Amino acid sequence: ESYNANHFFAERHSMVRGPYVEFAEKVAKETGGEVKFTVFSAGSLLPPASSLQGVRDGVAQVTYHAGTYTPSELPIANLVGNMAFYNTDPLVMAFASTEFGLTNPEQQAEWKANGVVFGGGYSTSEYFMQCNTPIRTLEDMKGKRLRMAGGAWSRFAEFVGAVPVSIPSSEMYTGLDAGSLDCAVAAADALDSFSLKDVVTDLNTLAIGNYYAGFEWGYNVPFWQSISAENRRVLFNQMAYYLGQHRIEFDKDVEKAVTSAQNAGMTVTEADATLKNALAEFVVADEAVLIKTAKERGVKDPETILTSFKATIDKWDALLANVDRHDPDALAQLARAEIYDLLDEKTYGVD
Amino acid sequence: MDHIFRKLTHGLMLVGGLGIFLMMANITLDVVFKVFWNAPIQGTVEISSYYYMVAIVMLPMAMVEYDDEQISVDLLFNHFPDWLKRASLLVTFLATAIMLSIMTWRTGLDAVRAFNVGEVVMGSREIIVWPARCMLPIGFGLAAVAAMLRAIMLLRGRAVTKLQDTGSAV
Amino acid sequence: MSMLMIGWIGVGALFALLAFRMSIGIALMLVSFVGISVMLNTTAAFGIVSALPFSFIGDWSLTAIPMFLLMGFVAANTGLTTGAFDLLRLLLSRVPGGLASASVGACGLFAAASGSSIATTAAMARIAVPEMLRAKYHPSLATGVVAASGTLGSLIPPSILMVLYGIFTEQSIGQLFIAGVIPGVISALIYMAMITVRCIRNPSLAPRSVEVFEMDKFLRLLWSVWPFPVLIMGVLGGIFGGFFTPTEAGGVGAFLAILISILRRALTWDAMRAAIRQTVVATSSIFFLSIGAIMFTRFMGLSGVPRSLTDAMLAVSDNKIIIILMVAALFVILGMVIDSIGLMLLTLPILLPVLEAADINLIWFGIITIKLLEIGLVTPPVGLNLYVLHSALSGKVKLGDIISGTTWFIAMDLLTLILLIAFPALSLFLPSFMAN
Ligand code: NA
Ligand code: NA
Numbered sequence: 022e023s024y025n026a027n028h029f030f031a032e033r034h035s036m037v038r039g040p041y042v043e044f045a046e047k048v049a050k051e052t053g054g055e056v057k058f059t060v061f062s063a064g065s066l067l068p069p070a071s072s073l074q075g076v077r078d079g080v081a082q083v084t085y086h087a088g089t090y091t092p093s094e095l096p097i098a099n100l101v102g103n104m105a106f107y108n109t110d111p112l113v114m115a116f117a118s119t120e121f122g123l124t125n126p127e128q129q130a131e132w133k134a135n136g137v138v139f140g141g142g143y144s145t146s147e148y149f150m151q152c153n154t155p156i157r158t159l160e161d162m163k164g165k166r167l168r169m170a171g172g173a174w175s176r177f178a179e180f181v182g183a184v185p186v187s188i189p190s191s192e193m194y195t196g197l198d199a200g201s202l203d204c205a206v207a208a209a210d211a212l213d214s215f216s217l218k219d220v221v222t223d224l225n226t227l228a229i230g231n232y233y234a235g236f237e238w239g240y241n242v243p244f245w246q247s248i249s250a251e252n253r254r255v256l257f258n259q260m261a262y263y264l265g266q267h268r269i270e271f272d273k274d275v276e277k278a279v280t281s282a283q284n285a286g287m288t289v290t291e292a293d294a295t296l297k298n299a300l301a302e303f304v305v306a307d308e309a310v311l312i313k314t315a316k317e318r319g320v321k322d323p324e325t326i327l328t329s330f331k332a333t334i335d336k337w338d339a340l341l342a343n344v345d346r347h348d349p350d351a352l353a354q355l356a357r358a359e360i361y362d363l364l365d366e367k368t369y370g371v372d
Numbered sequence: 373m374d375h376i377f378r379k380l381t382h383g384l385m386l387v388g389g390l391g392i393f394l395m396m397a398n399i400t401l402d403v404v405f406k407v408f409w410n411a412p413i414q415g416t417v418e419i420s421s422y423y424y425m426v427a428i429v430m431l432p433m434a435m436v437e438y439d440d441e442q443i444s445v446d447l448l449f450n451h452f453p454d455w456l457k458r459a460s461l462l463v464t465f466l467a468t469a470i471m472l473s474i475m476t477w478r479t480g481l482d483a484v485r486a487f488n489v490g491e492v493v494m495g496s497r498e499i500i501v502w503p504a505r506c507m508l509p510i511g512f513g514l515a516a517v518a519a520m521l522r523a524i525m526l527l528r529g530r531a532v533t534k535l536q537d538t539g540s541a542v
Numbered sequence: 543m544s545m546l547m548i549g550w551i552g553v554g555a556l557f558a559l560l561a562f563r564m565s566i567g568i569a570l571m572l573v574s575f576v577g578i579s580v581m582l583n584t585t586a587a588f589g590i591v592s593a594l595p596f597s598f599i600g601d602w603s604l605t606a607i608p609m610f611l612l613m614g615f616v617a618a619n620t621g622l623t624t625g626a627f628d629l630l631r632l633l634l635s636r637v638p639g640g641l642a643s644a645s646v647g648a649c650g651l652f653a654a655a656s657g658s659s660i661a662t663t664a665a666m667a668r669i670a671v672p673e674m675l676r677a678k679y680h681p682s683l684a685t686g687v688v689a690a691s692g693t694l695g696s697l698i699p700p701s702i703l704m705v706l707y708g709i710f711t712e713q714s715i716g717q718l719f720i721a722g723v724i725p726g727v728i729s730a731l732i733y734m735a736m737i738t739v740r741c742i743r744n745p746s747l748a749p750r751s752v753e754v755f756e757m758d759k760f761l762r763l764l765w766s767v768w769p770f771p772v773l774i775m776g777v778l779g780g781i782f783g784g785f786f787t788p789t790e791a792g793g794v795g796a797f798l799a800i801l802i803s804i805l806r807r808a809l810t811w812d813a814m815r816a817a818i819r820q821t822v823v824a825t826s827s828i829f830f831l832s833i834g835a836i837m838f839t840r841f842m843g844l845s846g847v848p849r850s851l852t853d854a855m856l857a858v859s860d861n862k863i864i865i866i867l868m869v870a871a872l873f874v875i876l877g878m879v880i881d882s883i884g885l886m887l888l889t890l891p892i893l894l895p896v897l898e899a900a901d902i903n904l905i906w907f908g909i910i911t912i913k914l915l916e917i918g919l920v921t922p923p924v925g926l927n928l929y930v931l932h933s934a935l936s937g938k939v940k941l942g943d944i945i946s947g948t949t950w951f952i953a954m955d956l957l958t959l960i961l962l963i964a965f966p967a968l969s970l971f972l973p974s975f976m977a978n
Contacts, residue, residue, distance in 0.1 A: 025844070063712075065843045070493075070600075071593035074482075078589025079582070092498070093489040164410050184410060187417050189602060192787050195716045200784030201406070318490075388826070389818040392608055396800075399605070399793025403786045421600040428608055429599050429829040432822045436830065441823050442565035443831050443884055449563040460562035467559075468568045474575065478591040501600075508596060 024244060026058035027081035029069045034214065035270035036085065036143060037062050040237055040263040051255045056248055058083065073239070077136035082244040085143075088235030089172055095235070096318035097131045098122075101330045102234025103173045103311055106304040108334050109228040111144040112268050112341055112352075117334040118142035118233045119264055120360050123369075127326060138245040138370035140238030141260040143267060145208040146275045147228040148174070151221040152204035153197050155288065159295035165203040168193055170232060173307055174206060177229065180303045181296070194220060208232070210274040218282035227292035227300065237267070245370050253366040261361045265352025377521060381435035381514065388431040395424035418499040426504045430511030437468070438518040440533050461532060465523035472516035480509035545581050549845025552577040556838075556888075566884045567827075570834025574841035581844060590840055595833045602789060603709055608825040609792025610657025610700045615817040615824075616799040617655045618665035620808035623648050625766025627669055632753065632760055639741030639748040641677055642687045643734040645670040649691035650730045653698035655773045655799060657705070657792075658824070659882075659919055663692025663927045671935060680747045681939045683737075686947020689927045690955070691733060693916035696882070698726035700777055700795060703882060703912050705788075706832070710890050713904050715788040716781055717973040721905050724968050725913065728961065732954045740950065769802045828883055835887035842891045852896045865900045866907070866963055869893060870914055877918025882926070886915060909969040910962055917955050920948045 026045060028037045037060070045058035061067075067075035067084065073091050076084040088098045101121060108114065119142035122128055132139045148170070150156055156165065163182040169175045175185035188196060193211065196202030197220040205217060206229055212218040238260055245253070283289060292300075308327070315323035340359065345351045402416040436442055449457065485491075486502035493501050522532045552573045559569040578587040598604075617623075627648040634640035634647075649666050656662050666688045674684035696703045699719035708715035741748045777795045780786050786794060803809040842848055855865060876885055897907055919927040922945050932941050962968055 061843060066840060067593055068597040070597045075589055075593045078585055078592065080586045080589035080593065090493070092493075093486075093491045166406070166410070166412075184412060185414075186412060188787070192603070192789065195714060195781075195787050198784075199716075199782060199787070201786055385819070385822055388822045392612055392818060392821055392825075395605060396609060396612065396793050396796045399609070399790055400797040403780075403790050403794055407785050417602045420605050421602045425605055425608075426596070426599050428822065428825050430826075432826040433830060436823055436826045439823075441827055442567060443827050444563050444565045445560045445884075448561045464562060464564045464568075467564065467572060471568050471572045471575065474588075475571070475591055475595070478588050479595065482592050482596070504600075505596060 022055065023057045023059055024082035025066060025080065026060045027066045027072060027075065027084040028060070028062050029064040029067070029072065029085065029087075030062065031214070032060070032062040034062075035210070035274050036145075036237065036267055039266045039270055040143070040260075041085075044259050044263050047259050048255060051259070052248075052252045056252050056255070073135060073137065073235075076239055076241050079241050079243065082241045083140070083238055085237055086137075086235040086239055087232070089170070090235075092172075093318060094135055095131060096315055096320045097125075097128050097326060098234060099172075099318075100311055100315040100320060100323055100326060101128075102232075104327065104330060105148075105173055105230030105232070106177075106300065106307070107331060108338060109147055109230055110338065110341075111146050111231045111233075111271070112265075112346060113334060113337045114231055114233045115142055115144035115264060115268050116341065116356065116360075117330070117337045118144065119356070120337070121330055121333050122236060123360060123364060125326070125329060127320075132239070136242055137236075138240040138242055139236055140240055140256065141236065141264055142233060143237035143264070144233035145231050146210065146271050147208065147231050148206050149209050150204040150206055150225040150227065150229065151197075151209065151212065151217055152223045152225070153200065153220060154203055155223045155290065156204065156225050157290050157296070158293045159299050162296065162299075166201070168196065168202050168205040168207070170206065173311070174230065176307060176310065177300070177303050178206075180306070181299050190215060193217060197221060208271070208275060210271065210278050212282045212287075213274065213278035218278065218285060218287065221282065221287055223288045223290060224279065224282070225290055225292055227296060229300070237264075240370070242370070250366045253369070257361040257364065257366060258357065261356035262349065262353040264356050266349040268352075269347060269349055374521070374525070377517070378438065381432075381438055381518065384514070385432040385435045388428045391424045391427035391431075395420050395428070398424070415499055418493055422493065422499065422501045422504045426507045430507040433511040434514035434518045437515040438522065440522075458526065461526055462523060465519045465526065465532075468519040469516045469523070472512050472519060476509045476513040476516055479505070479512060483509055543580075545844065546846045546850055548577055548581050549842060549847035552841060552845065553847065565830075566888075567830040567832075567834040570831070570838040570888075574834070574837035577841045578844065581841075590837055594836050594840070598833060598836050599829060601709070603705070603715070604829075606700075606705045606715070606789045606792035607657075607702055607828065608821055609796045610702055610705070611661070611824050612796040612817060612821045613700070613792070613799045614656030614658045614661030614695070615820045616796065616803055616809075616814070617652065618661045619813040619817045619820075620803040620806070620810075621665075621669065622655060622769055622799075622803070622806075622808075623652045623665055624669055625763060626651050626770060627666075627673075629760070629763040629767055631673070632755060632763060635751045635753040635755060637738060638745070638750065639679075639683070639737040640751055641670070641674045641679060642683055642737045642741075642748060645674070645687050646691045646730050646733045646737070649688065650694050650698060650726065651767070651770045653694040653696075653726065654700075654770060654777075655795075656695050657700045657702040659693045659695035659916065660824075660926060660930055661820075662695030663688060663930050666692060667931050667935060671931070671939075674748075675938075677751065678749050680947075682943040682947030683740075683747050684947075685931055685935070685939050685944040686949075686951055687733070687737065689920050689925075689931045689944055689948050690951030691730070692927050692931075693919050694726055694730060696916055696919075697722050697729060697909075697912050699723065700791065701912065702828075703886065703915060704908065706828075706883065707886060707890075707908050707911060710887065711894060711904050711908065713908060717905050718908050719778065719781070719788060720972045721909050721969045722912065723972055725909050725958065725962055728968065729913075729955070729958050732958055733951060736950060736954050769806070772802060773798055831884055832887060835891070838888070839891035848892045848895045851892055852899050855896050856899055860900055862900055862902050863963065865896065866902065866910065869896075870910070870959065870963075873911070873914035874917060874921075877914060878921045878925075882915040882918055885918060886911065903966065903970065905973055906966045906969045910959065913955065913959055913962060917952060917959075920952060 049057045070090045072084045072086040088102045092099045122139045165183045167178045169185040178185035193205040312323045402413040406412045483505040486505045491502045492498045556573045630644035630647045704718040776798045
């Protein structure tokens with residue numbers, strides 16, 4: 022049967038190319054045509070802010086969802102999604118957020134309350150400052166206008182004396198070109214995908230977190246329960262593969278974009294100690310804000326949740342140190358052994 | 373009835389007009405503060421998108437429907453015999469009322485859900501949006517009532533269409 | 543029944559409903575809701591109702607629409623163009639048909655202060671047409687020139703149509719704005735050339751002016767055009783000077799228009815109230831239609847109609863020019879019966895995949911689209927500009943005269959269109975500076 026898969030990124034993006042387009046082909050093949058997804062990309066089915074609602078209502082049977090669009094519905098996912106500076110290794114965060122989303126009881130209850138079956142997480146590559154002016158020191162940041170993704174990112178900008186600006190990603194180009202923005206803070210594939218390489222002269226390699234809030238695959242509950250346990254296992258296996266695969270592809274795209282921008286004259290600089298220290302200080306200071314916000318949104322014991330999430334992160338930090346990070350099969354094997362094989366396809370998301 | 377409803381829709385239109393004025397002031401001040409003092413008014417984007425715009429679009433909707441200002445095509449219609457004109461107007465008004473009731477019902481449920489979870493959006497500041505959500509069922513709902521009233525007016529033989537299209541569109 | 547079949551039935555049902563004078567917005571919503579219910583289920587149809595309107599209205603880029611509308615309506619209600627028209631009239635007093643050419647020029651200037659063709663036409667109708675009639679110009683020339691030149695309001699930036707086009711096709715609104723400048727100027731110059739030639743060949747169309755050029759009058763009037771450089775610098779200069787984004791330019795432009803009208807002592811309470819009411823009504827009706835259009839876009843996407851149409855059109859030819867000519871023919875025909883915004887929002891969801899598959903530059907195509915929509919504004923039977931002019935003149939000129947007066951201008955528009963299609967650089971030359 023044919024179902025709808027929704028992602029609001031463009032079809033050529035590494036988070037759609039493999040994990041949605043190829044994924045749909047493989048799932049169709051391995052389920053013998055029993056589960057066929059039609060992929061709707063670039064928001065052609067659901068707008069970004071309505072993905073969660075849309076998959077709950079069955080407009081789509083599987084969707085990507087950027088968690089920060091729904092802070093009130095998903096307070097726990099936002100609590101952990103805003104922990105973006107504890108460990109800035111995107112591969113670690115993709116695997117850790119996946120395991121956490123699949124296994125933490127509070128988080129599982131939150132997915133259930135929102136009418137969605139969590140399938141797996143993701144992570145963008147590191148967020149870098151892509152600027153039209155050199156930025157190296159804490160002093161350089163003062164008064165600069167930074168396009169930020171909101172939440173912890175905006176608080177970081179204010180912490181270092183910069184001015185956070187919230188504009189849609191489609192306006193980054195004009196802003197940088199015309200000078201109403203000094204930097205866009207985003208994954209560096211934006212140099213290509215949003216053509217920022219025409220207007221960015223300086224890239225600073227300080228990793229200002231990475232974005233992994235929400236999920237790469239969230240399923241409609243009636244859909245999930247209607248398919249056979251064998252087919253659910255097919256989905257598990259494919260998600261395990263594309264969890265690592267999208268990370269490898271994303272980083273490749275970033276590298277390609279940065280190299281071609283460098284060839285066109287963009288400077289890549291490192292942050293100096295003052296700026297690095299400021300980021301470290303911010304990370305410590307911001308945890309209190311995260312906990313306070315979560316409590317205001319009705320999360321009972323945010324401290325315990327954070328402790329548990331940190332433990333998961335640390336575990337993956339260690340596991341991923343001993344594997345070939347450029348081999349999608351090795352990563353898939355690890356994801357199956359440590360996460361997906363431990364789930365029961367007969368009961369997960371069904372009870 | 374006609375009089376009271378007209379007053380109500382006109383009042384809501386004025387609130388929408390106030391929204392236009394406030395949005396212009398807010399955006400202009402934000403630009404001025406950014407250009408001269410590098411100090412944007414935080415929340416301008418969110419307040420403009422979720423409050424001013426929703427008010428500007430939704431609150432005047434009933435008046436727009438009531439005064440026959442929605443964009444339509446009356447090419448063939450103008451050549452219809454009188455009975456067919458009345459029949460298609462009646463069907464149109466009823467269909468409009470039904471479709472707008474569907475919109476009202478569903479966006480109303482969304483407003484209730486948003487209220488229950490205390491919906492906010494994340495910009496550079498966190499902005500509460502559930503009150504803005506309430507403007508959708510209000511706008512669609514009153515527009516549905518307007519369509520029903522027009523159907524009643526039509527049955528009573530009163531004028532329900534503008535004589536000449538003076539153009540509200542671009 | 544296949545999804546594709548349901549999709550095509552939906553398209554047919556849509557046009558049937560429009561014929562019965564259902565508002566375009568409701569017709570789109572109804573067809574989409576029923577269509578998705580049949581194709582998937584009612585939960586999904588309700589899901590679309592729930593997901594789309596709020597996030598669509600809450601899109602920051604769309605705030606430019608009411609702001610540019612307000613800018614135009616304030617300018618129109620406070621008679622911003624009177625001085626500019628008088629100046630151009632003086633300058634062109636020796637030229638055959640000078641008053642008509644002055645009207646074209648004044649419309650072009652006003653267009654830079656207005657995002658809307660309707661506001662431009664309405665404003666110039668009250669200023670220029672009575673002058674021309676007093677000077678014994680043929681009524682069809684006097685009205686045709688304003689009906690046609692009023693459409694420059696959408697081609698010369700700022701432009702509501704460009705904002706909507708940019709959002710639906712994900713193109714840079716700033717680039718679209720700058721791309722419209724040269725085509726706008728060319729349109730105006732071609733109009734003027736045509737007027738001059740026609741008035742030389744047939745002097746009875748426009749009796750020669752007896753006005754003599756006086757230097758002090760010229761200097762006095764020169765001062766009265768100051769609002770235009772201020773507005774053009776304020777809006778376009780602000781965008782390209784890096785002071786604000788095209789979206790923010792709407793708010794700043796509206797504010798400048800009000801400020802200028804205060805400085806000119808032209809802002810009355812009545813004028814402000816009229817401007818606000820017109821803006822509110824126009825915004826609400828445009829968004830109502832757009833909500834229908836985004837629902838219809840989803841319905842079309844789910845049904846697969848655009849994909850099958852793409853295949854069919856590419857099977858005819860994958861030559862860009864041929865595809866553009868096919869689309870142009872479609873727009874000219876549909877433009878006779880559907881208003882500009884409705885037409886654009888109805889067709890883009892279906893045409894966009896075709897354009898992308900043929901690798902057509904969407905900024906270039908945007909300018910061509912705007913020009914085609916402008917032609918639709920003056921082609922009967924549904925030509926909004928004709929009616930605006932007719933009602934602004936309180937019926938003093940017959941509708942038939944207005945329509946026949948526009949025929950020469952439509953012919954010139956087709957000429958401009960051929961130039962725009964043959965030489966993409968006319969549209970893409972200025973934006974190319976932005977990208978580097
Ligand atoms: Na304009
Ligand atoms: Na027309």
